[in-house]
Amino acid sequence: QVQLVESGGGLVQPGGSLRLSCAASAGIFSGNTMGWYRQAPGKQRESVARITSGGTTVYADSVKGRFTISRDNAKKTLYLQMTSLKPEDTAVYYCNQAPWEGDYWGQGTQVTVSS
Secondary structure, three states: OOOEEEEOOEEEOOOOOEEEEEEEOHHHHOOOOEEEEEEOOOOOOEEEEEEOOOOOEEEOOOOOOOEEEEEEOOOOEEEEEEOOOOHHHOEEEEEEEOOOOOOOOOOOEEEEEOO
């Protein structure tokens, strides 16, 4: 069964931190490069970070130095540690394979950065 379940979002003040989690089914996760994406209101979904099964990471310039992607292959779980959050990080965050051009997405988790 194909499944992605994102969690960990919330409301945080600028400069704060959050840790997102994504529980994935084996068919999606195992052996594949996984990524975090986000979609802000009125904007297209964009890639935030990705990580290979071996742990090599790539980040969007907008989050480099502030966000850290990681994975637990045994638990089939993807993480995104977000620090120094800015209002422009406000979006719904999703995980999926990277790259991904299919139709399936999880429900996402809302991150709101506001004072």
